[in-house]
Each structure stands twice: as structure tokens, then as C-alpha cells.
Amino acid sequence: xxxxxxxxxxxxxxxxxxxxxxxxxxxxxxxxxDLYENIGDDLDGVETQINVMLSTIKAIDAKGMFEADDEVGxxxxxxxxxxIKYFDSKExxxxx
Numbered sequence: 001x002x003x004x005x006x007x008x009x010x011x012x013x014x015x016x017x018x019x020x021x022x023x024x025x026x027x028x029x030x031x032x033x034d035l036y037e038n039i040g041d042d043l044d045g046v047e048t049q050i051n052v053m054l055s056t057i058k059a060i061d062a063k064g065m066f067e068a069d070d071e072v073g074x075x076x077x078x079x080x081x082x083x084i085k086y087f088d089s090k091e092x093x094x095x096x
Contacts, residue, residue, distance in 0.1 A: 054083040
């Protein structure tokens, strides 16, 4: 019993398509893995910058330059509270 040529050609096409799809998926996986690793590095830099901002805000606030009774003081206090909440939540995540 011989296999008709069209079945052989269809099988070759299906295998070729499967190999092509596997190669494309492997490239995408490598790309996403590299992006994921870079995001971690970027987030460390952002966290450092936010930590510097919080230190600067605390230093400015220690001088009493911004009072909470005017518009600028309210915004300043809100920013400071947001940064403090961020670092408090980061510390809670690290302690878990």
C-alpha cells in the first residue's frame, strides 16, 4: 500500500508550519524574557529616585517651608503622604 503524494505533501506543509511557529514562539519568549529582566532594573532605578524625593521632601518639610493652610502646602502634604504610603507598603511587602 503506497501513500498518495498529496498526503505526503500536506504532511510536509504541516510539519514546516509547525516548525516555523515554534521558531517564532521561541523568539517571542526570548524577547519577553529580556524585557522582563530590563523592567526589574528600571524599577530599581525608579525606587531609588522616589526614595531620594522622599528624603528631599522630608528635609524641606523639616524647615517648615510649606504650611498646610495654603494651596501649595496642601499639595505638598498630599505628595508627601503618597510617598510615605508607597514606602510603607513596600516595607510590608518585604516583610511578608
